[in-house]
Amino acid sequence: MPGQKAIIGTASTLALLLVWELVSRSGMVQDKFLPAPSTVLYTLGSMIYGRDLLYHAGISTLRVWSAFLMAAAMAVPIGILVGSFRPVGAALEPIVDFIRYLPVPALVPLSIIWFGVGEGTKIFLLWLGTFFQLVLLVADDVRRVPVEYHEAAMTVGAPGWRRLTDVSLPAMLPTLVDNMRITLGWCWTYLIIAEIVAANSGLGFVIWQARRFFQTPEVMAGVVTIGIIGLATDQLARALHRRWFGYLTR
Amino acid sequence: MTYLSFDTVTKRYGKTEVVQPFDLDVAEGELVAFLGPSGCGKTTLMRMVGGLEAPSSGCIMLRGEALTRPDRRRGMVFQSYSAFPWLTVAGNVAYGMRYRSDLSAAEKRDQVAHFLDLVGLTAFADEWPNRISGGMRQRVAIARTLAAGSDILLMDEPFGALDAQRREFLQLELRRIQIDEGKTVIFVTHDVEEAAFLADRVIVFTRRPARILAEVDVTARIGASRTLEMREGSGFFALRNELLHHVRSTASQEEDAV
Numbered sequence: 001m002p003g004q005k006a007i008i009g010t011a012s013t014l015a016l017l018l019v020w021e022l023v024s025r026s027g028m029v030q031d032k033f034l035p036a037p038s039t040v041l042y043t044l045g046s047m048i049y050g051r052d053l054l055y056h057a058g059i060s061t062l063r064v065w066s067a068f069l070m071a072a073a074m075a076v077p078i079g080i081l082v083g084s085f086r087p088v089g090a091a092l093e094p095i096v097d098f099i100r101y102l103p104v105p106a107l108v109p110l111s112i113i114w115f116g117v118g119e120g121t122k123i124f125l126l127w128l129g130t131f132f133q134l135v136l137l138v139a140d141d142v143r144r145v146p147v148e149y150h151e152a153a154m155t156v157g158a159p160g161w162r163r164l165t166d167v168s169l170p171a172m173l174p175t176l177v178d179n180m181r182i183t184l185g186w187c188w189t190y191l192i193i194a195e196i197v198a199a200n201s202g203l204g205f206v207i208w209q210a211r212r213f214f215q216t217p218e219v220m221a222g223v224v225t226i227g228i229i230g231l232a233t234d235q236l237a238r239a240l241h242r243r244w245f246g247y248l249t250r
Numbered sequence: 251m252t253y254l255s256f257d258t259v260t261k262r263y264g265k266t267e268v269v270q271p272f273d274l275d276v277a278e279g280e281l282v283a284f285l286g287p288s289g290c291g292k293t294t295l296m297r298m299v300g301g302l303e304a305p306s307s308g309c310i311m312l313r314g315e316a317l318t319r320p321d322r323r324r325g326m327v328f329q330s331y332s333a334f335p336w337l338t339v340a341g342n343v344a345y346g347m348r349y350r351s352d353l354s355a356a357e358k359r360d361q362v363a364h365f366l367d368l369v370g371l372t373a374f375a376d377e378w379p380n381r382i383s384g385g386m387r388q389r390v391a392i393a394r395t396l397a398a399g400s401d402i403l404l405m406d407e408p409f410g411a412l413d414a415q416r417r418e419f420l421q422l423e424l425r426r427i428q429i430d431e432g433k434t435v436i437f438v439t440h441d442v443e444e445a446a447f448l449a450d451r452v453i454v455f456t457r458r459p460a461r462i463l464a465e466v467d468v469t470a471r472i473g474a475s476r477t478l479e480m481r482e483g484s485g486f487f488a489l490r491n492e493l494l495h496h497v498r499s500t501a502s503q504e505e506d507a508v
Contacts, residue, residue: 148332151302152391156398157322157349166348170336247335247378 035217044221051206051218057225060195060202063119064187067126072180075131079138084164089139100132104190108197117198122191129190130183137179141172174245181237188226251314253278254299254402254434259308261294267459268294271308274453274462281428281435283445285493286455286463287500292438293329295460296404299436300326312402322349325400327408333379333390340366340375342390346397365393368423370416385412392420396427403428403435409444418478421448425476442497446490447476454496464496 017037023029024036031039047053082089082096104125111128115121145168153167195204203222210218254276261269268291276282284292297303299310301320309316312323320326325346333342343362347353353361366372369389379387388411395403405424409417425448428435439445445452446468454464472485480486 146332148328148330149334151300151320151326152328152332152334152394154302154320155300155322155324155326155400155404156346156394159349162349166345167334170334173336248380250380 032214032216035220039217040220040224043217044224047206047218047221053206053221053225056201056203056206057229060191060204060226061229063122063194063202064126064184064191067123067191068130068180068184068187070123071127071131071134072183075134076138076176079135080142080164080168082135083139083142084168092135093139096132096135099128100136104129105193108193112198121198122194122202125194126187126190130187133186134179134183137183138172138176141175141179142168144175145171174241174248177237177241177244181234181241184233184237185230188230192226252276252311253280253313255311256295257308257311259295259298259305259310261291261298261303262306269305270459270461272460272462276434276436278434279428279432280450281425281437281448283449283452284436284438284455285442285445285452285497286440286460287457287497288440290455290458290500291460292455293406296326296406296436296438299402300324300404302326322398323400324402324404325395325398326404327388327392327395327406329406329408329410331379331384331387331391333387333394335379338376338378339371339382339386339390342379343393343397346394347399350399361397365397368396369393369420385416388412389416389420401434403433405435406438407440408437410439410441417444422476422478424448429474442493443481443490446486446493447481450474452493454493455500457500463500466493466496 020034021036021038024031024034024039035043044053078092082092107128108121108125111121111124115124149167149171150163153163158166191202192204192207195202196208199205203226207219207222210216210222252275256272256274258271258273259269260267260271272295274282284296286292294303298305299317301317301324304318311317317324333339334345337345340362343365344358346365347358347361350358362375363372366375369392371386371389371393374382374386379390382390388408392405392408409420412420421444424435424437427433437445437448450467450469452466452468453462454466455461456463466489468489471489472480472483
């Protein structure tokens, strides 16, 4: 069955690309607005040499991962505490909830005042966009661990703090990994904003530069590159999920 | 001194009274069955023994010491499947001993093998709980609780999901473990036959709020040892009918109320 799914997925994607190619070639829309996929693909190839595309993609990926790992390393323990201990939740949740609703772009000026236009601002914005969301997601994951698991642990003599590591953590791990995969995707959104506003490297910078010279194929090639990186990361994360949490499948 | 005693224990959730002032003494090594209609409050009483819920008033004492929080002395087998999906069958059984410092690693391994054999899951030792049947998962939870080596076993309809043959086998095994190892057991069930066959004493409960409707001393009537042949004997038959009669009267209460 997974084979069948892959075939359908590939076929529908190819069909879409074919329609796009035909529309562009027929001259119904100007090349300047919608270049054909073959043009985008060709541009992408030439950008690898001419525009250091791989370097910019690498920089962007590095930024996303360093901010994401920082956010996750902080959010997972804090989220577990928020979800496990009511007073901690009561103390932190209003603050977290408030900041979570602030749109990241609104904080760009403040971030530039605080951190200038260097790497600090980019990492901060990405961290801001993911840390608070992740805290709440993790807290919810902890709360969803069936109470029977905890009660069973208590009646075989598990001390309270051991239940965090021996019950809460393994029970929530599959959803935690899923939530991290989704949050990592959001990081890319914030990254592009950060790189458009304040950067001289990265995919956001490349796209924005190309736009200034009306190089639509380059703009699209930049966007496609992000898509490819996202797709690859997501598939990898799903594969790891299946591998690590195979015990969940019946 | 009484071993385990309920001293005018009550429980209410908000305005709903779940348990009316309840008194009962349980002797060490005794198997007491709580028999009553579903939702009558018998599970709540058992959870209070486990320290998972606190009485609204009164207290439950173990050798004169009030029980407040759960610990390894009182192991619990839950009605729902509580086997951990992230541990294998053997891993779940071993988990019952994780916080025991009185056993060496080798002894723990032996115990895992022993309890897996007891519940008939040796062939499934390395399987994941999600890939075995519900009844097997329940047996994993039973083995895990037995491995914890609690003095008191609290069992909430533990054999409900099992087929008749496995159920009968485990009833006999539970009786054997109780007598051989001197375990005290509180066994919640709504199955009259099971209560009569397993228990030293059966407490029949009314509908909610829980109150003792009748108390039947089974061991005084048919003796402490139980065999499958007894199930067909006239003594057991009379006992079963008597319990059935009590249970029916809780049903007629309901009709009176309507």
